[in-house]
Amino acid sequence: MKTLIEHLSHYAAYHRDRRNIVTHFVxxxxxxxxxxxxxxxxxxxLADGGAYLTPAMVAYALSCLFYLRLSFGFGLAMVAILAIFLWAGAWIASMSTTVWLAAGIGLFVVGWIIQFVGHYYEGRKPAFVDDLVGLLVGPLFLVAxxxxxxxxxxxxxxxxxxxxH
Known part of the structure; x- marks a missing residue:
């Protein structure tokens, strides 16, 4: 498995234009x-119904294990940040099905449009096209x-x- 430096270096090679990096922060x-x-x-x-488990929790637990394996410090930052995203996602999901789907799909589509605008400036395809792990490295790259x-x-x-280099 690649190291933190290898992952960040590979991702950084696809993100040299400052405008692209800025779009990624959005x-x-x-x-x-x-x-x-x-x-x-x-x-x-779960158990008595006082707690629950969602697919998001499972996905993010696995993601956090990946981050912690790469770097304890950056991993802890990702754990804290993703906990906030889990809370916000659960809050949105607690709304009506229409609001939940509209927010989720809308954020997804607009977020990717912004990403591709950045890569237009970069003049290079997104890193995940060559390595799907880039989808996990992107958030870590922003923290770094x-x-x-x-x-x-x-x-x-x-x-x-x-x-x-």
Missing amino acids: GIPMIVLAVTTLLARPAMP ETAFAMGLARETHDAMVAHA
């Missing part, structure tokens, strides 16, 4: 919220880029840049 969260929302149903009650912009994780940044 489009990726929309897509993550859309997927969380759409997978928030059905909610299967935020950390780098804040002056954090300098060693990771430098290793990623060195590996990309």
Whole structure:
């Protein structure tokens, strides 16, 4: 399995144009919220019905294991961020079926449109076309880029840049 540096370097190679990166800071969260929302149903009650399990919870638990395996620090950030998305997706899914579907599908479609606009600026296809794991790396890339912009994780940044060249 690839390392954190390998994943980030590969993803960064598809995202060099600042306009593309900016669109990803809008489009990726929309897509993550859309997927969380759409997978928030059905909610299967557990034991006495005081707790429940959704497909979104299972998907995000597996995703968080992937992130934690790559980097404990970035993994913890992803766990916290995805917990917020799980809460928001569950909240939207608690609304009427029409609102749930309209919000989920609408966020998904608009999010991908924004992504493809960014890749138009980039002049290169999205990373997931060559490697489906790019769908998981995208949100992690945003967390890493935020950390780098804040002056954090300098060693990771430098290793990623060195590996990309």
